[in-house]
Amino acid sequence: MNSTQLGKLRKIAGHDRIHTEESALLCYAYDSSLESQIRSYMPEAVFVPQAAAEIPEVIQYCAAERIPIIPRGAGTGQAGGSLAVKGGLVIDLSRLNRILEIDTDNLQVIVEPGVVHAELNQALAPLGFSFPPDPGSTKMATVGGMISYNASGMRAMKYGTTREYVLGLEVIMASGQVITTGGVECRSLKTVSGYDLTKLFVGTEGTLGIITKARLKIMPLPEKKGLAVASFAQLGDAGKAVGEVFRNKIVPAAIEVLDKSAIKAACMYKPSIKLPEDAAAVLFFEVDGPPPGVVYQAQKIAEVCKSIATHVDWTDDPDKVKQLWEARSVVGAASGRVRPGATRVYIGEDICVPIMNVGAALEGIQKIGQKYGTVIVTYGHVADGNFHSAPVIDMESEEELRKVQLVADEIQELALDLKGTVTGEHGIGVVRAKYMDREHGPAVEVMRVIKSALDPLNIMNPGKMGLDRSGEK
Numbered sequence: 001m002n003s004t005q006l007g008k009l010r011k012i013a014g015h016d017r018i019h020t021e022e023s024a025l026l027c028y029a030y031d032s033s034l035e036s037q038i039r040s041y042m043p044e045a046v047f048v049p050q051a052a053a054e055i056p057e058v059i060q061y062c063a064a065e066r067i068p069i070i071p072r073g074a075g076t077g078q079a080g081g082s083l084a085v086k087g088g089l090v091i092d093l094s095r096l097n098r099i100l101e102i103d104t105d106n107l108q109v110i111v112e113p114g115v116v117h118a119e120l121n122q123a124l125a126p127l128g129f130s131f132p133p134d135p136g137s138t139k140m141a142t143v144g145g146m147i148s149y150n151a152s153g154m155r156a157m158k159y160g161t162t163r164e165y166v167l168g169l170e171v172i173m174a175s176g177q178v179i180t181t182g183g184v185e186c187r188s189l190k191t192v193s194g195y196d197l198t199k200l201f202v203g204t205e206g207t208l209g210i211i212t213k214a215r216l217k218i219m220p221l222p223e224k225k226g227l228a229v230a231s232f233a234q235l236g237d238a239g240k241a242v243g244e245v246f247r248n249k250i251v252p253a254a255i256e257v258l259d260k261s262a263i264k265a266a267c268m269y270k271p272s273i274k275l276p277e278d279a280a281a282v283l284f285f286e287v288d289g290p291p292p293g294v295v296y297q298a299q300k301i302a303e304v305c306k307s308i309a310t311h312v313d314w315t316d317d318p319d320k321v322k323q324l325w326e327a328r329s330v331v332g333a334a335s336g337r338v339r340p341g342a343t344r345v346y347i348g349e350d351i352c353v354p355i356m357n358v359g360a361a362l363e364g365i366q367k368i369g370q371k372y373g374t375v376i377v378t379y380g381h382v383a384d385g386n387f388h389s390a391p392v393i394d395m396e397s398e399e400e401l402r403k404v405q406l407v408a409d410e411i412q413e414l415a416l417d418l419k420g421t422v423t424g425e426h427g428i429g430v431v432r433a434k435y436m437d438r439e440h441g442p443a444v445e446v447m448r449v450i451k452s453a454l455d456p457l458n459i460m461n462p463g464k465m466g467l468d469r470s471g472e473k
Helices: 004-012 021-025 053-064 117-127 143-149 199-202 235-247 260-270 291-306 318-329 332-337 356-374 398-417 433-440 443-454
Strands: 045-047 070-071 087-091 101-103 108-111 166-173 178-181 207-219 224-232 254-259 282-290 311-315 375-381 386-393
Touching: 004 053, 021 045, 045 207, 053 087, 053 166, 053 207, 070 207, 108 117, 117 143, 143 207, 166 199, 166 375, 178 199, 178 356, 207 443, 224 235, 224 291, 224 318, 235 254, 235 282, 235 291, 235 356, 254 260, 254 318, 254 356, 260 332, 260 375, 282 318, 291 311, 311 318, 318 332, 332 375, 356 375, 356 386, 356 398, 386 398, 398 433, 433 443
Parallel strands: 045 087, 070 087
Antiparallel strands: 101 108, 108 207, 166 178, 166 207, 224 282, 224 311, 254 282, 254 375, 375 386
C-alpha cells in the first residue's frame, strides 16, 4: 500500500480511523495461534470504524485498488484467520458493539458484530434467556467472530453450533454493496424463501464479505442443572461410557473429558480441586431442564457408567455443580503447569472424530506425544467427539518448535484417518488450509467457484481456508 492509497483511505474514512504506526500494527499481527508467534503477518494499515455506514466506501476503494481486506473481531482465533497473510487493510469491527434490539416475544435479538458473547448473555439472563453457543473464549469472543467461524463449545451436542441460531445477516460484499440475508423485513424463526444466503456466510471466515449486523435466535434458560462425574482406568472405557449413555436415550447438555495430563494440570493449578490423579480419564456429564428430569437423567447416567467406571458421583446442588465444573473450566489455563517453564501452544488443537472413535483418538494423541517426546494435555467436548490437544513446549527451543509442528500434522492426519475433521470449532484459517483437499476432495473446487463469484478480485481475507487458486497474489 503506497502513500497515495493511504492518503485516499484517510480522506474516505477520516484520519483518526486509519492507523499505520508500528505500535498499532503490531497489535493486529497476532491471534492466539502458534503460527502468529513464529511468523510475521504485519498488516499495512488498520481501519477502526465506529459505525457500519463508514465501511462500504472503504471497501469500494480497496476493490478498485486491489487492496486485501482482513476483517477482525477480538483476535482470539487459533487458526490465523484474522492475520494479514498478504498485507493489506485490517478492519477492526470491535467498536461495532451495540445490542440493537432484544425481542424475547419472538425469541430473537439484533446485534452488531463487535458485541462480546458473555456481555450478550449478561443482558439476556435477567430476562430468562440466552444465546446458547458457548465458546471457551466467551469473555472475549465477539458475535461476528463466532458467526465467521461457526463457533460452538461444551454444549453443542444438545444446543448446536452458532449456525443454528443465525436467522439473518447484514453483509458488506467485496464490491461494497450492502445486502440483508434472511429477508429484508423478516422476523420469522424460519424461512425457505430463496437460497439460504444466511447459512452460506456462516463459517466462511470473512472470505466472502463483512458481517455488520446479525439477527439471532435466543432460547429460554434451563430451570435446573445437574452433573455426573465418572472416572475411568482406561481411555477407551470413557468412549464406551459415552456410547452407553446415548444408547440409554439420554442427551446430556454437555459431556467433557479430561485425560490423565489434563487431570494433573487441573489439580496443580488449583489443589482444592479433588480429582483422581490415578485415573486415565474423567468424564463430566451435564444435564439440564425441569428439576425432576435433571435428577432422573443424572441418576441414570451414574447407573449406566457404574459398570464401566472406577468411580461415579452425581449432584444437582448448584454449589456442588459449580465446584465440580471448575475442574474442567481451569484446564485451558492450567495446561502449561504440567511442565514448569514451558508454554501451552495452539496448534493441532481442534480435531473432531465420530463418537465411537473417541477412545482411538485419545490413545492416538498420547502415542504421537510419546513419539516426539512432547507433553500433550488433552481435553474437550467428547459428546460430539471434539478434542483440544494442548502441546506444552519450550518456546526458546528451535528443536521443540520443529517437533511440535510435526506433532500437530500427525494429529490432524489421525483425525482424518478416523473419519473425522481437522477442526470442530476453531476454523481453517492459515494453519489447517493444507488439509482441505484431503478432507473435502473435489468439493473444495466448488468452494473456490463460490469465492470467485462473490469476490472475483480475491480481496476478502485472501490466503485463508485453502481457497486461493494457484498463481493468485
